[in-house]
Amino acid sequence: MGIYFRKRKRPRPIGVSEKTSPPDGNHNSADNTSESLLLSTDIEENLQYLQAIFENCSDVVYREFLLAQQEQIKLALIYTDGLTDKSQVSEQIMRALALEMSMATDSTEITRANALHYVKMRGLCIHQIQESQRLEDVVDAVLSGDTVLLVDGHATALINGNRGWESRSIEDSKTEIVVRGPRESFVETLRTNTSMLRRKIKNPNLKIETLQLGQVTKTDIAVAYIKGIVNEGLVSEVKKRLGRINIDGVLESGYIEELIKDNPMSVFPTISHTDRPDRVAANLLEGRVAILVDGTPVALTAPYLFIEAIQTPEDYYEQSFFASGVRVLRIASLFLALTLPSLYVAIISFHQEMLPTPLLLSIAAQREAVPFPVFVEAFIMEVAFEIIRETGIRLPRPVGQAVSIVAALIIGEAAVQAGLVAGATIIVVALTAMASFTVYYSGSIALRLLRFPLMFLAAFLGLFGLISGLIIMVVHLASLRSFGVPYLAPVAPIITEDLKDSAVRAPWWAMDKRPHLIGQNNPRREAPGLKPHPPRERKR
Amino acid sequence: MLEKGKIGGRQAVYLNVTMIVATALLGAPALMAAQARQDAWLSSLLATLLGIPLALLTVKLSSLYPGKTLIEYLEEIIGRWPGKVLGLLYLFYFIHITSIMIREYGGFLVDALMPQTPLIVFNITVVAISAYTIKLGLEVLARAHQFFFPWIVFSLALTFLLATPQVDLTRLLPVFESGAVPILKGSLTPTAWHGEIIAFAMIIPFLAKPDQARSIALYSIGYVGVIFFFLVIGSLATFGPGIASMNYPVLNEIRLISITKIIDRMEPFIVAIWVTGGLMKVAFFYYVIVLGSAQWLKLRDYRPLALPLGAILVALSIAVAENTMQTFDFIAHVWPLYALTAFEMGFPVVLLAIALARKKGESALD
Structure with missing residues (x-):
């Protein structure tokens, strides 16, 4: 030693x-x-x-x-x-x-x-x-x-104290892209990251406590929160869970995420990760705690609720009507990404009567030459798509484009012409794939995984199987908590006040309270009655 | 206490509503119309009125023994051994009606969705999912249910709205054709459904605010009454009193929906949403059974009982009736009397009388 x-x-x-x-x-x-x-x-x-x-x-x-x-x-x-x-x-x-x-x-x-x-x-x-x-x-x-x-x-x-090493300069966020809003993203240096937070929240109550984890790597970890807004119990719980960790090295915040997660055997994330300082700052202002890890641009914030999968930082910068519309779209995408292939399998194999007759006939004609049952067909295509997606991420940049063209051609065009799959299946798989990208990344990972068991269930029991799968999923979600906060809040348990920031995003003058279960320590975030209005009486 | 979770008032209302509506919505209009013909909607209103005293009875009993469930306070009211016997009877009753529910539900799925699949597949699936749910506790059940509840209500509202082109209110005429007696007879079965609120007595101690129990029960009965009313009006005005010969009038009503040939044959969707309601209902009663059995046996945890009782439920759900017609016949003619005279009204009235007398006696001694 x-x-x-x-x-x-x-x-x-x-x-x-x-x-x-x-x-x-x-x-x-x-x-x-x-x-x-x-x-x-x-x-x-x-x-x-x-x-x-x-x-x-x-x-x-x-x-x-x-x-x-x-x-x-x-x-x-x-x-x-x-x-x-x-x-x-x-x-x-x-x-x-x-x-x-x-x-x-x-x-x-x-x-x-x-x-x-x-x-x-x-x-x-x-x-x-x-x-x-x-x-x-x-x-x-x-x-x-x-x-x-x-x-x-x-x-x-x-x-x-004259540290100074080669580091990447601050660049655009690579994983969460916005049209309107700050571009900068975290870098690998902890101090730079904390400085970005400090620049956004110029308040002595922004506390950044550091500790070291990893017996060998001695990685610096910063726990950030805003005193007076955050629930003190949450901070001590985070610190308690961090204190449990005894590991040789922490190379990425993912190590910590898995070591402090509430329900370690769940595919759903209960801790959020982001490389955007504005997202972290917004989370801190709502009463959450952020964990920054030296050596990675990815910060963790907790508690993380399921509803956040459809929230992006940009929603809060764009005008509220548009943001609400996009959120509804994202909910639809979330649902499609999860269930579209299984719905397709269920309808084609069991409930053909649900389709309008002309559509049914055209699909039947396409499927005439296909040698597989629809489940096998859809399953193969889903797997093929996952392979393409994985290839796209891992490929060296120069060959990427060539391969994606080949993949698109082969999977899209040739497979249909060769009679391996029906055109409708390709559409379903493509739409599913697109839809899954509208959802917050780590949330969509769970959907990607669960899509396959749902397809199995739909193949065996049709819509009933699909619904059974969804019920099990919802029951599981209802049993999850993230640092004590029910994962499905504000939908179940319903918190009417917080629905302002769920499927819709209310205008800023209406969202005068912090999320109830997270920011209850200091519930009000703005003065009431900020709705702009013309002067009541005109001066003559 | 066996259950550590707490549920909110709104969650309890939702649970109660689903607990009553979910399976009733399949056949309720037909059962009422079989007696009252085109006056079935009056039956449903009458049933709601009759349901209110049943709800008050349940709540009153629980309020005399705060923090105790039905199975627990039985022993306090009529003594240990008689209480045990009556508790066992109540458990049998719950097991019986739950297995009927599962039978009814599986049968409905077979009839409506997948005619070639054996009944037991659905029954096992429903019980397995419910078992998973109740192992996670009452809180999770209530929360998951809260997630689905708006969809169930939405699907019912959508059904009613989209079916309006077929609706002809003159089918409700003539009102009061054959007098009050058929209306009263028609209201028996829905009253018994309202009386299922006795199961609420098992979860009153777990309310976050137990003093809300009374308004929760009344709201539940009210909502259920509204839903029943619209279901009956909708199917009666669509088909007329002929619904009496149908198994699933509401389903048939949905089958007629066709909006510009695009929104067409949407019953699998609606059925799929109802599945969640039925499942939650089964899960709730299953929970009541498991919790009640654990309290009856004075166990420290109810979870080990979930699977054995689930096996009993599956087996009984197959044995309880030979076919759908038999199930409905039982629900229409046998069950209301059996439920109302004994478990939903008869026993609670006697129990309340004894309890009040005892309380009076105790206070007189003091």
């Missing part, structure tokens, strides 16, 4: 300690038991220690130099190459200490004994400096991209 593995209150799971041991596992093993190892006053000894810890870590840089003083005071910089802003290291630290400090101070004042104080107060031109005497803080700092400055004769390290 490495010395920088902090003490844990809970026993470590068996097997983790060996696996997660860093390369320096054997070093300092004698000191394992001490809670925190302190630095020594001898800079050489400290350096030896650190070099032992960072053995074979070729990206850690040690730079020793002398303070620009008469008395020879040795300094050492330790940082990780690539994580630190190198120009700052050379300009603001080394240049300042090795050359310019003598100009700023009377050189006789500085002795070995007060060197640390002068270096910090007069020498370093770094905006954020922490002092620490603990070795593990030094190691953490180096690995996080800070630059550690050791001064000979002092058992205190100066940790300079």
Whole structure:
């Protein structure tokens, strides 16, 4: 076990300690038991220690130099190459200490004994400096991209906050696209992400608590909420569930999502994920909690309700009538994406009388040459579509277009001409596929999965089978909760006030309350009576 | 307490309405018209009026023993062993009517949707889904039901509206042709349906606000009355008193709907929506049975009883009648007397009298 593995209150799971041991596992093993190892006053000894810890870590840089003083005071910089802003290291630290400090101070004042104080107060031109005497803080700092400055004769390290690494610039959201509204999306750097939130919510009540998860990766996690709006119980519940996590690494927020989900065996998401800062900000303002994870642009928000599958950020920016219309469309799409293939199977195999006669005849004519029962036909086409979709995502960009043309041609045209499937089936599958994209992504994953069992049921029992499947699904949905909030709210249990933001999106002057079950702590979000109206009495 | 969930007032009203309407809507107009002919709509109104005292009776009994279900307070009213016996009878009654419901329901699906599928397939499916639901508890049942309820009401309203081209109100004439007696006879079966509100006594303790029980029961009876009324008026005005010879007059009414040849033959859709209602009704009674049995046996959890009782229900639902006609005959002629004289009215009246007397005696002793 490495010395920088902090003490844990809970026993470590068996097997983790060996696996997660860093390369320096054997070093300092004698000191394992001490809670925190302190630095020594001898800079050489400290350096030896650190070099032992960072053995074979070729990206850690040690730079020793002398303070620009008469008395020879040795300094050492330790940082990780690539994580630190190198120009700052050379300009603001080394240049300042090795050359310019003598100009700023009377050189006789500085002795070995007060060197640390002068270096910090007069020498370093770094905006954020922490002092620490603990070795593990030094190691953490180096690995996080800070630059550690050791001064000979002092058992205190100066940790300079000059992180700076290559990162992607802020770009348009890739997964949730809007026509009207902010374009920016989160990036992989946690600090950038929290700054984007802070820029949207300039309020000291926006709290961003950080913690580290992952014994090996030591990933920074930020829990964001707005004090005074959020339900305190929710925050402590989120923190409690995060505190349970004991895992070697957290590479994406999906790890956390699965580890803190309410009902782990459900295909429906009970935690939302998004890469849009405006969505997170809106969720925070409604009293939700956001979890941001370093290294991924995808943030989590909770509680997440089923109704959010048909809500997009743009609904709140566009005018309400249009947004409501689109929502109704999305509900229809959600229903189609889930049931259209099974409805098709049920009607064609059992309830032909439901179709108008001319349509029935034309479908029958198309299906004349098809050798399979309609269920097999639809099933094959659905699977084929899923393959195309998966291909489209994984394909290297240059070949993507070529393959999608081939797929469209073969599946669309050739399959019909070859008599493998009926044209109507292609239409059904294509419409289903299109419809599933209008629904919020992680919600549509569940629909994609459930489509197949529903098709089976429809093939066996017709409409009754389909309805039975839907009933089981709704019963399951009704049994779900997301952080204590019933998943089907505001529909079941019905919350009349919240229906303003469900199938319709009421104008902003009408949505004066936060969602009841989430924002009950501070229910009102705007003053009543904001509906614009012309002045009641005209002035003469 | 066995059930930890709480249900809201509105959810309880919805549950009650479905509990009464869901299977009744299949054959109710025909059963009423068989006695009262074109005055069947008066029967339905009368039944609603007669339903109100039944609802009040149920609620009054529960209010005397707050926090207790029917099975639990029976023992308090008439003593331990007689209470056990009567409780067992009530459980048998619930099991009996539930198996009839399942029979009726499966039979309807066979007749209306899939004539070549064996009845037991539907019965097993319905019971299996209900078993899954009640294992998740009353709250989930109420919530899932709340999700479906608007659709059921919507489908009924849509049926009524789309069928208006066929409606001819002169078919309701002459009113009061053969006097009051046939109307009274015609109202017996729907009154017995209203009386199914006795099952509400099993969930009153789980209301979030038990003092609302009275208004919940009255609202339920009111809504059911309105739905019955429109169902009867709709099918009577479409077909006239001839509906008496039909099995499923409302279904036939839907079959006639044809709007410009596009909205045509929509009964599978409507039936599919009714399926949810029927399923929820079965699930509710199944829940009442399972919960009641667990309380009768003084178990700590009712969930282990779900599957065994479900097996009994499936088996009984096949054995209870040979065919649809027999089912309807039972519902029309035997069940109202059996239900009203004993379990829905007779026993509760006696129980209330004893309970009131005991309460009076106790307060006199104090």
